[in-house]
Amino acid sequence: MAGHSKFKNIMYRKGAQDKKRSNLFSKLSREITVAAKMGLPDPDMNPRLRAAVNAAKAQSMPKDNIQRSIDKATKGEGDNFEEIRYEAFGPGGVSLIIETLTDNRNRTVTNVRTAISKNGGNLGAPGSVSHGFDRMGLINYPAKAGDADTVFEAALEAGAEDVSSSEDGHEIWTDQGSLHEVAKALEPVLGEAEGAKLAWRPQTMIEVVEADAGTLFKLIDALDDDDDVQTVWGNYEVSDAVMEKLG
Numbered sequence: 572m573a574g575h576s577k578f579k580n581i582m583y584r585k586g587a588q589d590k591k592r593s594n595l596f597s598k599l600s601r602e603i604t605v606a607a608k609m610g611l612p613d614p615d616m617n618p619r620l621r622a623a624v625n626a627a628k629a630q631s632m633p634k635d636n637i638q639r640s641i642d643k644a645t646k647g648e649g650d651n652f653e654e655i656r657y658e659a660f661g662p663g664g665v666s667l668i669i670e671t672l673t674d675n676r677n678r679t680v681t682n683v684r685t686a687i688s689k690n691g692g693n694l695g696a697p698g699s700v701s702h703g704f705d706r707m708g709l710i711n712y713p714a715k716a717g718d719a720d721t722v723f724e725a726a727l728e729a730g731a732e733d734v735s736s737s738e739d740g741h742e743i744w745t746d747q748g749s750l751h752e753v754a755k756a757l758e759p760v761l762g763e764a765e766g767a768k769l770a771w772r773p774q775t776m777i778e779v780v781e782a783d784a785g786t787l788f789k790l791i792d793a794l795d796d797d798d799d800v801q802t803v804w805g806n807y808e809v810s811d812a813v814m815e816k817l818g
Contacts, residue, residue, distance in 0.1 A: 607644030663783030690790035708750025709770035773806030
């Protein structure tokens with residue numbers, strides 16, 4: 572276990588999800604419906620649905636919206652979405668993995684390719700990027716769940732592989748096959764997690780200089796604005812000094 576080493580947020584720029592929420596509930600709703608269709612419509616019996624519902628609650632999504640999304644699946648309503656992963660190269664040699672849920676493959680690939688090409692990147696072939704990442708489970712807790720030592724000990728006892736704690740919260744990494752087992756073991760100690768999902772963790776990080784950071788953030792924001800894009804993972808690090816300059 573690596574312990575308390577600070578791990579940069581690899582999903583997207585810190586704060587981006589707070590600044591851009593216009594389509595957040597739509598994405599959360601889509602994930603809930605897909606998860607409910609793929610398994611039982613009961614969160615207690617469906618780990619993916621439970622994770623989706625917890626993620627929605629963490630973003631203050633109303634209970635009625637959550638239930639409506641589950642009902643769509645049980646009634647066979649809504650579009651049929653497929654999961655498609657894209658791999659890309661961004662500014663500064665950064666590698667990106669873009670996970671989507673779409674009901675129109677052609678629309679999604681066109682939008683993703685356009686966002687990438689307009690912001691200094693290139694869409695890669697399947698496997699061109701993912702070999703540099705490990706597929707793992709990721710459990711997120713807010714900072715108020717406990718101090719770094721408390722969370723570390725709880726994660727170790729629950730069978731996690733790595734923990735990263737900062738003032739922004741705690742990231743608990745697990746073997747992908749142990750994700751829901753570890754999440755369940757943590758609940759009695761730390762409470763309900765903000766999220767538990769399969770994730771892409773980069774094997775090595777790339778420090779992005781100021782000249783590339785602005786363009787990279789525009790690219791990630793453009794992807795995040797697309798309704799079909801669920802999550803963007805990357806192997807980039809941006810220093811606090813660069814972040815301050817970018818504002």
